[in-house]
Amino acid sequence: MPRLLLFGGSWFLGRAVVASALETGWEVTIFRRGRAESGQDPDGVRVVHGDYADPRDLVRLAETGPFDAVVDNLAFTPRETLAAARALEPVTQRYVVVSSVSAYADWPWRPLTEESAVLECEPDAGPDPGYDGEPAPTTYGFGKAGCERAVLQTFGTSRSVVLRPGVILGPGEYVGRTAWWLARMRRGGRVLAPGHPDRVIQPIDVRDVAAFALRAPAGAFNVTAPGTETMGDFLTACTRFAPAPAGTDLVWVPDDFLLEQNLRQWTELPLWRTYAGAWRVDSARAREAGLTTRPIMTTVKDTAAWLASGRKLVASDRAAELGISSAKESEIIEEFEESLGTR
Template identity: 50%
Template sequence: MHVLLLGGTWFLGRAVARHALANDCEVTTFNRGQSTPYLPGTLAVHGDRASADDFERLARYGPWDVVIDTSASDTAPRHVLAGARALAEVTDRYVYVSSVSVYRNWGAGPLTESSATYDTPADAGPEYYEGLDPAEQDGMRKAGCERAVTEAFGADRTTILRPGSILGPGEYIGRLPWWLRRCARGGEILAPREPDRPVQPIDARDVAAFAVSAPAGVFNVTAPRGHATMRDLLTACLDATGYQGRLVWTSEEVLARHGVRGRTELPLWPGTDGVVDVSAALAAGLTCRPLDRTVADTWAWLRDGADSVAGQQSGWERHGIAPDKEAAILAEVGLSG
């Protein structure tokens, strides 16, 4: 199979490239060539996805059986539309990696692929969602990109993947790396109740495998309900790092009183309450490895030096609670207990 990968240098894109190469695919990558070196065995084409001329030049390297787009997270829909149109005649199918953030009621109720999404035009530019909350901007942008790809390729040639939190070796956002490093530091560790609240993160390698083989259609791509809880996640972090710390489960009321921000100061909290339905993806071949394996492999990657270059860890500083703030909350919890 001939695969065109938009991206292919960081985290998920690199995982897709590795999986495709391991399964005897011929892989062409398209990116600016400014971050991680391309993988041996791939054909690297450099260009800017915001440039129509670069996409027209890229199209001359085709044809391909599938284009897998992992690099449009910050790209305006109109640029995705132009790129998809340039590739429509030389590619059989387009796989676009979107996000569960496209759902209007994300976090407020059960989500299936038919749940309401943002109604962003396929040709929208950045000005369409300027001034909005960053999370809403992200959802609107990705919804527009989904529409752009579908408009250019048609529904029967388009695969839309909507993952939630993606973890694993190579993670540049810094959520799981922060928890692992905090557990390795030991001592009393601030942990959010409820410990048995479900979480649905998925390993990048499992997303990558599904991206290469998924049929046309729209799929939520997270771990299934019942896969893991917050307790499972943090216990796995302690296990991987040698059990040097003790989890102190703290009520959400106390955390709120101290202004603790979910998803950043305590990454992956508050979880999802198991609201994302992934039955369609499971039926189409998605498999999810145990969360403790993802945690252990990520810790091994961190201990090996986190094989990255400039920019790979650009989001890490946004995650994790400051030690003095954590200590103050733990002291209050200890006094009240």
């Protein structure tokens, strides 16, 4: 039975990795702080408590090895990831670091492949490296780039796996993008739909990222949906599975008009982003290596069912940033229709 060590098993992606690993016959160890809430950890999972930033705890963790793979879902501060990688290198065959498309220097301005330049960050950098631009680069992206280098420096290219997901959705999503749109559809009425229904988007289901993390070969991989589905597909799914009351009407308002209203991209209308590279990430290499992705309709359906079961979103500052007020939404729709002379 292969042995997996997971950093960060209690959060969104971590939980999906645990579920996928148990389904496919892995022996799972989770390393995290604190004590589990009742029912948080599945049966058959070993939990080692400690601090990712404490070298003594990492030495103690390494003594519980060996491991066939480590999936590092806590990689944010390069020097901490470097210490973790060094502690585990003697007892680990493969190190999977969960990075982000934010690690690219051209994100979100230009289309991306794995050959695109990555932000410059030293593998031993401390917290909040680099700087925050608008909308990019970000200290988050610099940190992810440094964490990638920390793992590659320690494990080499033949034993390192770098995953660069874009937007991850699905059951358990703590940011709450899908939850916001589902709640908006349940209110019904005239819904402000951003941009154009044919705009391609690339969110990926958390379960598909988790499954790929366990079987990905060495290398760097963009991990997104293939770009065959649209914002219209997503909002249609939200309307269906909310479910929206009869008479709910999507009012599509062009990007230029929304930008003139100083609407905040990404947050006031979740998933709305106009930059040329935001939804043009090439993940062909990952698909060739075994990545499979489910339709956005399935992701929305399962997320709606998860929420309907009484599950609650994890408290998150990012979730609190989402959404547009009803008054502002109505005002924008009215002004747009007046500009067309339809009112």
